Amino acid sequence: SAVISQKPSRDICQRGTSLTIQCQVDSQVTMMFWYRQQPGQSLTLIATANQGSEATYESGFVIDKFPISRPNLTFSTLTVSNMSPEDSSIYLCSVRQGGNEQYFGPGTRLTVT
Amino acid sequence: KQEVTQIPAALSVPEGENLVLNCSFTDSAIYNLQWFRQDPGKGLTSLLLIQSSQREQTSGRLNASLDKSSGRSTLYIAASQPGDSATYLCAVRGTGTASKLTFGTGTRLQVTL
Numbered sequence: 001s002a003v004i005s006q007k008p009s010r011d012i013c014q015r016g017t018s019l020t021i022q023c024q025v026d027s028q029v030t031m032m033f034w035y036r037q038q039p040g041q042s043l044t045l046i047a048t049a050n051q052g053s054e055a056t057y058e059s060g061f062v063i064d065k066f067p068i069s070r071p072n073l074t075f076s077t078l079t080v081s082n083m084s085p086e087d088s089s090i091y092l093c094s095v096r097q098g099g100n101e102q103y104f105g106p107g108t109r110l111t112v113t
Numbered sequence: 114k115q116e117v118t119q120i121p122a123a124l125s126v127p128e129g130e131n132l133v134l135n136c137s138f139t140d141s142a143i144y145n146l147q148w149f150r151q152d153p154g155k156g157l158t159s160l161l162l163i164q165s166s167q168r169e170q171t172s173g174r175l176n177a178s179l180d181k182s183s184g185r186s187t188l189y190i191a192a193s194q195p196g197d198s199a200t201y202l203c204a205v206r207g208t209g210t211a212s213k214l215t216f217g218t219g220t221r222l223q224v225t226l
Contacts, residue, residue, distance in 0.1 A: 001159070004156075033213070033214075042202065042216045042217065042218050042219055043157075043202070043204075043214075043216045044216075045213050045214070048213070058213075090154070092156055092157070094157075100145065100162060100164075101147065101159060101162045102147060102159070102204075102206075102214060103159060104149075104156045104157040104158075104159075105156050106155060106156040107154075107155060107156040109154060
């Protein structure tokens with residue numbers, strides 16, 4: 001299984017600012033994913049980030065709001081830009097190994113005031 | 114569009130009981146199904162992965178079954194313990210290597226002493 005770490009684990013930010021979340025994996029993986037979990041809700045996929053290509057965003061999510069970098073096979077960042085209180089969520093990084101099982105990081109709890 | 118539903122939304126049982134969590138999905142063309150556990154404010158822990166060609170998977174006190182044709186999966190927990198208290202999520206992956214996970218709404222389980 002893959003071990004995934006995220007930084008920061010939580011943050012409180014003011015509206016209008018930006019936060020960059022880091023995701024580090026202990027092994028090389030091709031497919032990385034970023035999810036959002038709003039309070040009391042299930043997970044929603046933001047984008048798929050494959051190394052060497054542009055991230056693919058799901059409907060309702062745009063690159064200007066959630067820019068993603070994937071510089072190598074073990075690391076990715078997600079930036080939440082120009083934040084508003086509606087962006088308060090848990091943001092989770094995930095990887096898929098061997099084309100099958102998917103693993104998740106511990107999440108970043110973001111509160112926007 | 115795949116839709117995943119979990120019933121019940123919440124469940125409270127006394128310690129020692131056996132219990133069943135249900136997951137249904139609308140599109141039977143799936144690649145696999147995965148059950149996760151999520152503790153409050155935390156990331157997801159993978160419990161069991163069932164490939165589309167399999168009928169069930171077991172890990173310790175957990176047993177997951179899959180009936181792809183009827184669009185159903187169940188997670189059976191034997192001899193429940195207070196440490197099993199968490200939210201349980203099922204997620205289905207569509208066909209194709211780049212397909213995404215679609216998550217259910219979750220079942221919040223509380224095991225009481």
